[in-house]
Amino acid sequence: MLKIKDLHASVEGKEILKGINLEVNPGEVHAIMGPNGSGKSTLAEVIAGKEEFDVTKGSIELNGEDLEDTAPEERAHKGIFLSFQYPVEIPGVSVTNFMKTAINESRKARGMEDMPANEMLKMIREKSELLDIDRKFLSRSLNEGFSGGEKKRNEIFQMAMMEPKLAILDETDSGLDIDALRIVANGVNKLRSGDRATIVITHYQRLLEYIVPDFVHVLHDGKIVKSGGKELALELEEKGYDWLKHEAAV
Amino acid sequence: MKKEMDLKDKLISSFMAFENNVDIEHPVHDVRTEAMKNFEMKGFPSKKEEAWKYTSLKGLEKIDFSIFPKEENALEYRDVKRYFLHEIDTYKIVFIDGIYSSYLSETTHDGVDICLMSSALTKPMYKPVIDVYFNKVASSDESLTSLNTAFSREGAYIYIPKNKIPKKPIEIIHFATGNEASLLLQPRNLIIAEENAELQVIERHQSLTSNDVLSNSVTEIFAAENAIVDYYKIQNDNSKASLIDNTYIDQKSRSVVKIHTFSFGGKLIRNNLNFYQNGERIDSTMKGVTILGEKQHVDHHTLVHHKQPNCESHQDYKGIYGENSTGVFNGKIIVDKIAQKTDAFQQNNNILISDKATINSKPQLEIFADDVKCSHGCTIGQLDEEALFYLQSRGIPKREARALLMYAFANNVLESVRIPELKTRINKLIAKKLGVNLGFNL
Numbered sequence: 255m256l257k258i259k260d261l262h263a264s265v266e267g268k269e270i271l272k273g274i275n276l277e278v279n280p281g282e283v284h285a286i287m288g289p290n291g292s293g294k295s296t297l298a299e300v301i302a303g304k305e306e307f308d309v310t311k312g313s314i315e316l317n318g319e320d321l322e323d324t325a326p327e328e329r330a331h332k333g334i335f336l337s338f339q340y341p342v343e344i345p346g347v348s349v350t351n352f353m354k355t356a357i358n359e360s361r362k363a364r365g366m367e368d369m370p371a372n373e374m375l376k377m378i379r380e381k382s383e384l385l386d387i388d389r390k391f392l393s394r395s396l397n398e399g400f401s402g403g404e405k406k407r408n409e410i411f412q413m414a415m416m417e418p419k420l421a422i423l424d425e426t427d428s429g430l431d432i433d434a435l436r437i438v439a440n441g442v443n444k445l446r447s448g449d450r451a452t453i454v455i456t457h458y459q460r461l462l463e464y465i466v467p468d469f470v471h472v473l474h475d476g477k478i479v480k481s482g483g484k485e486l487a488l489e490l491e492e493k494g495y496d497w498l499k500h501e502a503a504v
Numbered sequence: 505m506k507k508e509m510d511l512k513d514k515l516i517s518s519f520m521a522f523e524n525n526v527d528i529e530h531p532v533h534d535v536r537t538e539a540m541k542n543f544e545m546k547g548f549p550s551k552k553e554e555a556w557k558y559t560s561l562k563g564l565e566k567i568d569f570s571i572f573p574k575e576e577n578a579l580e581y582r583d584v585k586r587y588f589l590h591e592i593d594t595y596k597i598v599f600i601d602g603i604y605s606s607y608l609s610e611t612t613h614d615g616v617d618i619c620l621m622s623s624a625l626t627k628p629m630y631k632p633v634i635d636v637y638f639n640k641v642a643s644s645d646e647s648l649t650s651l652n653t654a655f656s657r658e659g660a661y662i663y664i665p666k667n668k669i670p671k672k673p674i675e676i677i678h679f680a681t682g683n684e685a686s687l688l689l690q691p692r693n694l695i696i697a698e699e700n701a702e703l704q705v706i707e708r709h710q711s712l713t714s715n716d717v718l719s720n721s722v723t724e725i726f727a728a729e730n731a732i733v734d735y736y737k738i739q740n741d742n743s744k745a746s747l748i749d750n751t752y753i754d755q756k757s758r759s760v761v762k763i764h765t766f767s768f769g770g771k772l773i774r775n776n777l778n779f780y781q782n783g784e785r786i787d788s789t790m791k792g793v794t795i796l797g798e799k800q801h802v803d804h805h806t807l808v809h810h811k812q813p814n815c816e817s818h819q820d821y822k823g824i825y826g827e828n829s830t831g832v833f834n835g836k837i838i839v840d841k842i843a844q845k846t847d848a849f850q851q852n853n854n855i856l857i858s859d860k861a862t863i864n865s866k867p868q869l870e871i872f873a874d875d876v877k878c879s880h881g882c883t884i885g886q887l888d889e890e891a892l893f894y895l896q897s898r899g900i901p902k903r904e905a906r907a908l909l910m911y912a913f914a915n916n917v918l919e920s921v922r923i924p925e926l927k928t929r930i931n932k933l934i935a936k937k938l939g940v941n942l943g944f945n946l
Contacts, residue, residue, distance in 0.1 A: 299893075302893075302897050303896075303897070304893050305893070306889065306893075325896065325901075325902065326893060326896035326897045327896045327897075327898075327899050327900060327901050327902065327905075329897075330896070330897055330898060330899035331899055334897075335897075336897050338894060338897075340890075341894065342888070342890060342891040342894040342895075344891065344895075344908070344909070344912045345912050345915060345916050346911060346912045346914075346915025346916060346918075347908060347911070347912055347915075352898075355900055355904070355908070356898040356899050356900055357899075359899050359900050359901060359904065360899035363899065363901075412898065416898070416899070
């Protein structure tokens with residue numbers, strides 16, 4: 255589904271990603287771990303098409319299609335979803351209205367009619383129940399005054415609504431207490447399916463106890479320095495990242 | 505070749521003609537004569553004056569304005585319905601080319617007076633009120649206010665006695681039809697809310713022509729103890745219409761006056777909004793949303809004079825400037841020595857969406873008391889790129905995402921609009937002005 259080949263990306267002339275290779279197939283969950291500043295969030299944002307970054311070399315393919323020069327909204331239409339580490343507050347636009355706009359714009363791009371109102375409401379009800387979201391919450395302004403946990407839960411709610419092919423969760427566990435973490439992880443797990451792939455970006459192993467990955471990759475200084483199964487996460491938890499840095503240097 | 509008479513000379517010479525049509529024995533005429541002298545002395549403000557540094561009237565002064573419309577003009581309601589808040593029932597005081605239209609209006613004397621300035625200025629029964637209030641808060645420092653006072657004859661007159669609340673909001677609408685090649689209008693409004701009275705007013709100036717129109721409007725508002733006044737100004741005129749709005753508010757203890765100014769259109773708009781707090785525990789609120797394009801120019805000059813202790817003032821102006829538009833925000837706060845425990849807040853946030861748009865923002869604080877809370881802030885920026893990416897990553901195209909962000913930026917000013925239908929209307933105007941269908945019903 256996702257094929258990243260020798261990806262180099264820089265911002266304002268500074269190279270952050272220095273040759274990433276990654277292949278993600280339908281149904282798989284990949285975890286990307288690494289110390290701060292290793293390029294984890296950059297990788298997520300480059301996949302989602304943030305224009306601030308220049309892809310200087312290499313390619314990203316989604317289902318065989320090169321995503322070069324594809325705008326973030328077009329990538330969303332093709333099924334990429336990024337759950338933000340720091341979701342943005344949009345005063346005056348309710349969660350519900352925001353979702354209606356997002357879904358109908360995506361449908362429009364696929365040549366479909368707007369989703370009928372009753373269908374939309376039904377979907378909103380189902381997905382909000384999935385994440386244990388209060389109905390009142392949906393009429394609040396998007397992310398405005400939300401707690402850290404509410405913001406993250408809202409991101410996963412949006413993901414559930416958008417039904418992406420490839421979901422990228424950027425530090426979804428940061429700022430969550432254990433209860434919120436469980437609800438969010440539970441939501442993500444319920445959305446796991448054979449045709450949907452997930453990339454979980456995290457600094458800590460904690461989230462991976464709840465969202466169990468098929469593969470773990472360690473990112474260091476813009477490169478994947480080690481890949482393995484879920485047991486790699488535990489190893490990292492035990493030993494920290496330093497031993498990998500040495501390994502990478504050798 | 506004969507030199508063309510400039511606008512100032514034309515106005516001075518027209519004053520004599522004007523005197524043929526008003527009762528010069530009435531005491532109000534002494535006020536007019538005095539004001540005329542003041543205007544003669546000062547003339548039009550020029551860019552040399554600090555308060556007019558960024559707004560030039562030179563272009564307008566060159567236009568050969570008709571000062572009195574020659575004949576009464578009629579409009580059909582169906583042709584102008586969209587300018588009314590027709591979703592709800594309202595009182596209406598409507599003028600066409602400066603002349604009262606009884607056909608389009610709905611006035612009342614049922615417990616409250618919602619009627620005409622021309623009646624108030626001539627009928628003996630209103631004289632006691634006129635004696636007390638007329639031209640009592642309007643400043644003689646402003647030459648354009650003096651000019652308006654000199655020619656004051658028509659406008660809205662609203663008197664809400666103690667403990668009364670009118671049954672419905674009041675709309676004041678001034679239409680210009682363009683039967684005159686170019687028209688100068690000088691409406692004069694007087695609004696009085698006695699103790700515990702409450703009212704809501706929506707004011708609009710609307711040109712229906714491609715001819716030049718200049719409105720030099722003066723509104724005096726008096727809010728007695730515990731009175732509540734909600735005043736909404738909709739400035740969405742066409743590109744040949746200019747407005748100089750001079751509004752003066754006198755507040756007594758525990759009164760609450762909120763003025764919302766929505767500036768979306770017009771050629772040149774100057775808002776002089778002046779609050780005088782003559783009592784304690786007063787709340788004065790000024791909010792504005794300005795969205796401009798083309799070569800439009802809007803200048804917001806606000807003044808809050810805190811003259812007594814324990815009062816509050818809130819100012820929140822949001823501006824979005826595109827194309828070649830220019831904006832000015834000048835917020836002056838004066839806190840007298842006696843006005844301890846004043847809480848004055850001022851905020852002006854702007855977004856420039858074009859390289860050629862300009863905004864000049866300036867807070868002006870003169871604080872003479874030592875135990876006060878005064879905060880002010882001003883920002884000028886572009887749209888937040890991170891927010892834009894967030895919306896795009898949810899499948900919302902860049903153009904719509906930008907509009908949604910601008911809408912969100914301006915939207916919180918609307919929270920204090922207390923007429924839901926008006927709020928919806930303004931929301932729609934904002935969406936339309938931003939050129940976008942937001943994909944949901946506002």
